[in-house]
Amino acid sequence: MRSEEFEGEKIVTYLERLKAVIIKIDASLVDFDKERSRGNPPTQVSSEFLTNKEQGDWAEKTLLNAINRNSEQYIAVKYGRDDDIVAGDDNFNKFYEEYQNELDEIGKRPDILIFNRSDFQFDTYNISNFSRKDLDMLVPKAKCGIEVRSSAFLFEEYEAFMNEKQQELLHEALELKQKILEKYGELLLKKNCKLHKIIYDLSSENLRIINFRCPSWKKTEQLADLSLCLKELKQVISKMNKRTFLSITPKVEDLKLVYAWVKLGKEV
Incomplete structure (x- = not known):
């Protein structure tokens, strides 16, 4: 196995990395030595839970089928629990309780395992109900595990939605600019000429890079109204600068789960 350097240290295996x-x-972020707290069984299931479960099942099947249809080297199989009981x-x-015992023993199973096709000799894409003995022999051969999460948006729908939202915010920002200059332009120029120029130069091309500090003028009603308009404009610009794309966001907690998987595989 090839060794490599990680911040000056010689690392040999993935587990060591x-x-x-x-x-x-x-440890204040994630305590890797802390034992998992067992949960209490829920007494009822919500419609939101069922909807999310269906979305998750769909996303998992979509990914599994995509890998198996397009890869000659790898095979994807279902490993996560396949129980429909709620x-x-x-x-x-x-x-x-049986599930809690399993979590204590091996942690949460990843939804999908990826194997080299040469290492997987079974005529199935679902090993979730294999015996523990068979899984202990098979799972360590996996190249990786995948935990699948679904989005309520399909990508094209999400992109169209966000584009429309951006246009609405742009229109709102330009209307606020016009209102500020027409109604409070002279007052703003008198109070803060630099801020007046920023607002005057604001356009659809530079809107996302504009930044200014909102004043808190309250001496007169007109100044208070101007301050409020500037605050509203800044809020709209902030909304436009929020992330508008879907992404995968790893969490530190996930590292604890991955560590448990790899460590278990080494011990088997």
């Missing part, structure tokens, strides 16, 4: 990162994480169903409490 994880350890090198983990020791730099403050709170309120018969035997749910028993199922929940």
